[in-house]
Amino acid sequence: MRKPGMTLRVPLLIAAGFMVFAVTVTSVLFIIGRATISKIEMDHLNAKADIYVSAIGFYLNNARSELEVAAQLIAPVAEDSLETRRILAIAVTHSTAFEYIEMVNLNGTAIVIEPGNLEGNSIRRNRSFRKWFQDALRSKTPTVSDLFISLVSSHPTVNITVPIVGADGRMDGILAGSLKLEALSHAGSGATEAVSTGDSGYLTDSRGLVLAHQSKPQYVEDQTDFSSEPTVREALAGNTGTLSFFDPVEKELMLGAYRPIHLTESSNGRAWAVGFVIPQRVAYRPIAAFSRAVGVTAGAFALVLAYVGFVLIRRFLKPLDQLILAVQRAGSGDFSFRITHERNDEFTILTRSYNEMATQLGEKDLKLREHEEQLRGVNRKLEKSNSELEAFSYSVSHDLRAPLRAIDGFSHALIEDFGPLLDTQGQDYLGRIRHAVQKMGNIIEDMLKLSRVNKAELFPELIDLSSMVQRHAEELAARDPGRETEFVIEPAVRVTADRRLMEILLGNLLENAWKFTKIRHKARIEFGQQADSGAPAFFVRDNGVGFDMKYAEKLFQVFQRLHATAEYEGTGIGLAIVKRIANRHGGRAWTEAAAGEGAVFFFSLSGEEVS
């Protein structure tokens, strides 16, 4: 089957593309949304901070006024008298701002503390080293202190002080009211709380210590230092504004508005800081939720898109699948498969063309098979008749030898046993009979050789033809010592061929050359090789009687002789054997000659069996 490359890849690509688009759009929406929300949120925070500042200012003014009234009332007394205590008790009881009020003389000693039950040991202790006291003494006007630990309550607090001025205009003492700080946290809360949740206002003194905190009042008791808060730093530097920042105390990103609160005209610009902040996490919650919703929707949509794409493409490519299947089947020889395609589109043409092609191929294939079958039949018959022929020639050759042996043997016996009874002519006849028998024996022997050459299995190996020729030459010379024959043998001619068959081939050619040069006074037989259009040709050349080239082809056929038997004895099979051996090695045998001028016999070998 086809690899599902396209079917999967295309829808995935579409889905991925859509996802990229969706993420981009969502991001843009998120950024724009966040900027908008940020702006709205800042406006809110500014408004709340303003309200908070006003509320605190109002609260402080109110507290100071109460204290000033009390100071004026006790100024004529200005000592620890019953009247003083009564006035202060009324002031503390009627004021919501103060935890206690103390009257301190110019030496820093508390004379009266109201409510009186708080007096305890603390009344004896000297306030002269306290900063709020020193400031009050120095300024001679109402002051607001920074955060400190009260000697009376042992809690963090802020003092508001007013001078007690006698009738002579001299300052007799100081009236100090300790503020209830938790009330500061709730100042203006009625106006700010309902607007939104998650935001929170706070107030610090001029050093950055928390005086009030709407959402975390414990920061006051812990005297938490907000001086590192960017909002506080900005406000204490006298600036008003908004900020997006990292909160080092809460350890998260915040949006915030900040303001300074100027405490008194005489406090030389000393101010407190008001901050109103909201965590960005909370502020941006709506837009984050929106983005998440968009992202999830887009993801789901991408999945649906991918699935739809997959289904569509599969539907679109189904004919292609079929085509591939069909071509694969056809490749393995099955032309029966047809593609069905209902829709009317480009694939219709393709499938129709394929189906037509498959039909034609199928028909051709069938015809081819029929022809092959016929050919195989013919081959089988041929093989059968060939092997029958071989068996026939084999058994004929064998069976012919037995009677020949009998004729020869008994002729021999006749001559030996009854020779004296025959006259010369009778003996001559018997001699002729025996000669004929031997010739027939040779023919049979050669025919058997030819059939053996046809049947023999080839065992190719590297052989040295030169030394083989040399050996044959020596044998021939030894057989006929009277003859003077020169052998010229090219050295080191090597081929890959069957040793036994090459032995027969060279033996036959050299025997021939030897035979047809016997008339020469100085016979010459050559062996060598020459290039024959690439493949080397080997040759045996003699300067013997030669022959007319008209008959060259006939020479290699069985029983074809060009010379009278009486002149040159032979069976007429030798060259046929040479040709068969060359053919079996994938080569051929041929000759060049001229009557009376000798002959050259060539053969070539390709190294592979062809027949």
Add this chain to the structure above:
Amino acid sequence: MSGHYVLLVEDNPDDAALTVRAFKKSSIINELVIAKDGEEALAILFSGRALPELILLDLKLPKVDGLEVLRRLRREEKTRLLPVVILTSSREERDLMEGYALGANSYIQKPVDFEQFIEACHQLSLYWLVLNVPPPLKRS
């Protein structure tokens, strides 16, 4: 008990007569017993009579052929080591291979030329009956 004879297994009477003549010519004194086919040869060999000194075995024989005779001889303990010379017209590789594989001691092709035939008979009898030392036969 010793046979001192040669068993010639040969179906062709001409060849048989010529072999007898060739043996006479080569002055071999041993008796020549002739079997006309494989069956007869086996009958002689397994009759209980003394075994021959040498068997000359043709391959193409009626009834039981030469190779089969050889196969049975080699199977029997008694005749397992008898010298057997295949004497035949065939020089087919197949016959040669099978003959030697079955344990023939020698393989000689009958020449057409009678003089060569006499020479061959002379050589083989000289070798197998005079020069060759046969394995010690068990007399049962």
